[in-house]
Amino acid sequence: MALLLRFSRSSRYLQPLHQHISLTLSQSISPHLTNPPPPKPSLNHYYSDHRQNHEFYIPNFDNSKFKYFDLIRLGQSCGISTSSHSLRDEEEKAKRDEELKNNKGSSSSSSSSSSSSSSVSWIDLYLPEKIRPYAHLARLDKPIGTWLLAWPCMWSITLAASPGNLPDMKMLTLFGCGAFLLRGAGCTINDLLDRDIDTKVERTKSRPIASGALTPFQGVSFLGFQLLLGLGILLQLNNYSRILGASSLLLVFSYPLMKRITFWPQAYLGLTFNWGALLGWSAIRGSLDPAVVLPLYLSGVFWTLVYDTIYAHQDKEDDKLVGVKSTALRFGDSTKKWVTGFGVACICSLALSGFNANLGWPYYVFLTGASSQLAWQIWTVDTSSGADCSRKFVSNKWFGAIVFGGILVGRLSS
Known part of the structure; x- marks a missing residue:
């Protein structure tokens, strides 16, 4: 009899529980029916199983009212998800993770080049729309090429200065402007001759001529304008330097063709880009001193082989x-x-040139620093990463600056 009485009492408590579970299930199916959760229950709602090191939630039956919050916590303590969409969300997340895993290899190889080609520069933000394609053609937003062309000129002009004196500031300015114009002209020539190739390379397909933003005729017209400005600078030099400077145009126009016929276009670029090592000295002295300028010129060629080989790994x-x-x-x-x-040959050639020019001992201290910068590039570059190759390539402006500082201090102390 006592057992029957206990069972009837239990059934009275279970009846509201059954009704509340039914209501809660209907709410999960119909999300428009919402019940605000009550305050967090007291700590006596938790039971710890020290043998399994688990914690269970035990709902509190206050006046036979089983709260919505209690049902949620009961499901969580049993490891049951309380979200009606959780299974579908997990499946979708697994699909997304699988797609990302499959696409990771292909996207990583082209991410740096595609981002560089599609990135917005100051040209697109501040220049008039009609001028933008020409500015991109001259690579005005990428000054590293101008630095790499200008540094050998600055080295040579500073080497040609009289012992204990600063270099000719007018010549440094003229050659800086000349490097800016000649680099832009070289890029224009390169894009005109390579327009069919550029359309097939991810990093270059958005260039103005390859993409159709400029016609070849517009490119040639712009090239003529750049060369005319360059001629104005060349005419301010002595006759010896005018002839020497004009002879470099043969290298400038033929360089883009080298990649079609030889595996050594970077060496040919070195001969072209470092012509200023000869021209800077002749602009000051009126002639050439082979003992000084030839090692300097060769050092630039070896330097170019280092940085442009690293650069070429982006497009291999x-x-x-x-x-x-x-x-x-x-x-x-x-x-x-x-x-x-090539790096060792570059540093040795720079040391020989400085020795023949009678530079002071501080030059060799700076040369040690330049050697460290070059060694850092070579030893740390990841040739499988286009982004890292680009970073190491751009860092060469600091190598040129260190060598220039060494020549300047060495000449002042000689």
């Missing part, structure tokens, strides 16, 4: 498909060994 996959050549493809996995040799 596209270059294979297109059929053009580079030292990056020629050296392959042996790239670091080759560029290490």
